[in-house]
Amino acid sequence: MKDDIPIELLLRWRFARAESEAPPAPRAARLIAEARPWWETWPERFQSLVERLGRVQIAYGHAMTEPSNPRTGYPVTAVIDHDGQELETFVSVLYFAIRERRFCFRFHLTAALRPPVESFETTFISKDGFSPLLSGQATRSVDNEYRVDLQVSDELARKWDGLKVTDHMPFRLILRSGSSINDG
Amino acid sequence: MQWYYADAGRQVGPVEEAALDELVERHWKPLFARCHMLTLNHEKAKDLAQDVWRRVLRARQSLKPGGNFPAYLATIATNLWRDAHRAATRAGPMADSRIESLDSVRSGDEDSAVTLSDVLPDLKALRAEDQKLLALDIDHALERLSPLLRDVVVSRFIAGESCAEIGKRYRRTEQTVSGWVRQALREMKDYFVEPAHASSVPNES
Numbered sequence: 001m002k003d004d005i006p007i008e009l010l011l012r013w014r015f016a017r018a019e020s021e022a023p024p025a026p027r028a029a030r031l032i033a034e035a036r037p038w039w040e041t042w043p044e045r046f047q048s049l050v051e052r053l054g055r056v057q058i059a060y061g062h063a064m065t066e067p068s069n070p071r072t073g074y075p076v077t078a079v080i081d082h083d084g085q086e087l088e089t090f091v092s093v094l095y096f097a098i099r100e101r102r103f104c105f106r107f108h109l110t111a112a113l114r115p116p117v118e119s120f121e122t123t124f125i126s127k128d129g130f131s132p133l134l135s136g137q138a139t140r141s142v143d144n145e146y147r148v149d150l151q152v153s154d155e156l157a158r159k160w161d162g163l164k165v166t167d168h169m170p171f172r173l174i175l176r177s178g179s180s181i182n183d184g
Numbered sequence: 185m186q187w188y189y190a191d192a193g194r195q196v197g198p199v200e201e202a203a204l205d206e207l208v209e210r211h212w213k214p215l216f217a218r219c220h221m222l223t224l225n226h227e228k229a230k231d232l233a234q235d236v237w238r239r240v241l242r243a244r245q246s247l248k249p250g251g252n253f254p255a256y257l258a259t260i261a262t263n264l265w266r267d268a269h270r271a272a273t274r275a276g277p278m279a280d281s282r283i284e285s286l287d288s289v290r291s292g293d294e295d296s297a298v299t300l301s302d303v304l305p306d307l308k309a310l311r312a313e314d315q316k317l318l319a320l321d322i323d324h325a326l327e328r329l330s331p332l333l334r335d336v337v338v339s340r341f342i343a344g345e346s347c348a349e350i351g352k353r354y355r356r357t358e359q360t361v362s363g364w365v366r367q368a369l370r371e372m373k374d375y376f377v378e379p380a381h382a383s384s385v386p387n388e389s
Contacts, residue, residue, distance in 0.1 A: 007369050008341045011221075013307055014322045015342050017315070018217035021226070025212035026234055028204035034234075035241035137267075149267060151243060 038176070039123070039132050046174075049086065050130050052079045053172050056088045073166035078173040080111060080120075087111055091173060094145065096165050101157045103134075105148040106141070109175075116140060120175035122148055127170050138175070208237060215257050221338045222265045224323045232268075236260045258343055259353075262335055269331050325375040333368040340365050 039046035056077045075090035089111035097104045122138040125131065133156065138146040152160070160170070215236060220229035239260050310318060326334055332354075339345045339353075340361075347361040354361070 007372050009307070010318075010322055010372075011337065011341045014319055015217050015221060017319050018220040018229075019213040021220075022213045022216040023226075023230055025205075025209045026237065028201045028208055031208065031234070031237045031241060032201070032204070035238040037242070139267075153243075 037132065037135060038121070046132070049079050049081060049174050050125060052086055052088065053077055053125060053174065054130065073164075074168050075110070076107070076169045076171070076173060078109075078175055080113070080175045080177070082113065082117060082175075082177040093165050093169060095147075096163055096169075098152065098157050098160055098163075101152055101154065103148070103150045103152045103157070103160070105138075105150075107138075107146055107148075109144040109146060112144060116144065117177045120146065120177055122146075123174040123176070124171040125174060127172060133171060211254060211257055214254060215261065218258050218338070218342065219261050219265070221326065221342060222261065222334065224327050232261060232265055235264055239264065255343070258339075262339070266331065266335070321376070325372045328375055329368055329371055333364055333371070336361060336364045337368040337372075 056079065073093055075092060078089050078091050080087040080089060089109065091107040091109050093105070093107050095104060095106035117140070119137050119139045121135060123135040124133040126133050134150060134152060136148055136150040138148045141147050163169070212233070216229055216233045219232040219236070220226065223229045223232055236257055240257070307315075307318075326337075329337065336350055339350050340347065346358075347365060348358040351358045351361040
């Protein structure tokens with residue numbers, strides 16, 4: 001006669017088995033190197049893209065003072081780094097929310113890339129000092145719309161709390177596609 | 185270069201590489217196992233667990249001392265896995281509509297301690313080969329669950345989170361989560377009682 005075995009027990013047994021099958025833990029040195037943000041790994045590339053961002057701001061400064069659409073607010077300057085090329089563009093902010101240090105951001109990319117890029121490593125650059133604020137993946141949802149969902153520091157959450165889609169955004173964007181990420 | 189971490193009951197402070205090695209080593213196996221229960225794939229679990237550590241290191245300045253570090257790792261793992269799954273499937277099973285459809289608690293199945301007395305033999309009595317088959321069967325049963333139910337059942341029974349705690353994470357009521365747990369258990373049980381899978385489990389005779 002078989003013993004009664006609840007599903008709960010099966011799951012715990014499976015978990016213990018998975019623990020016993022775990023590969024060796026990764027070395028800290030490797031994790032540290034991999035966790036280093038790209039602007040520290042490739043400072044010259046970062047500087048080049050930031051300078052490009054600054055030039056976009058000067059060239060299109062007037063356009064940035066007018067909301068592109070009453071519902072989406074002011075355009076945000078962006079530089080796309082894709083396939084070894086830099087492309088100046090704007091994004092329209094569709095959604096902006098911070099809740100419990102979770103930052104949810106949706107935007108529409110003005111530049112139409114063919115074929116569309118499924119995700120960009122998105123770096124938020126401060127408007128004032130041109131310094132990197134945070135970075136994360138923006139994944140394409142539909143057409144040219146992308147979404148970012150990131151955990152942010154308390155300090156940034158406090159600073160950006162209360163910002164609305166229709167406000168001037170305190171950042172610019174560097175969008176790097178997968179083809180550019182590994183090349184610096 | 186100095187790195188910072190927070191561990192349960194410890195002060196935040198600078199640690200050298202060796203200390204970080206020790207920290208990773210201490211939490212690696214349970215983190216990997218948790219990732220395996222979500223991804224059901226050895227390589228994907230390894231990648232996910234490493235992604236978790238990279239995320240922790242990037243967010244080190246916002247870590248708070250005295251928190252539950254293993255729970256923090258598990259939460260990051262779940263979020264990363266869910267995000268990756270969302271990106272892969274777009275409007276797949278994790279879409280809001282799917283979650284909404286699970287909101288209503290199903291009645292008439294109150295037995296959360298489902299037993300498989302007619303299907304499974306004593307785990308301790310299984311031979312190595314049979315244990316391997318059973319592990320595969322459990323993986324397949326988990327694989328059939330929606331990502332939401334898989335996360336819920338792992339959170340409930342592996343991490344020991346209460347339905348109320350899980351509900352807080354999903355912004356759903358405790359009652360709703362209880363319904364999800366029951367549904368997950370029922371679906372797993374249904375998998376095991378299907379003749380094809382029941383017969384793959386060795387009988388004791």
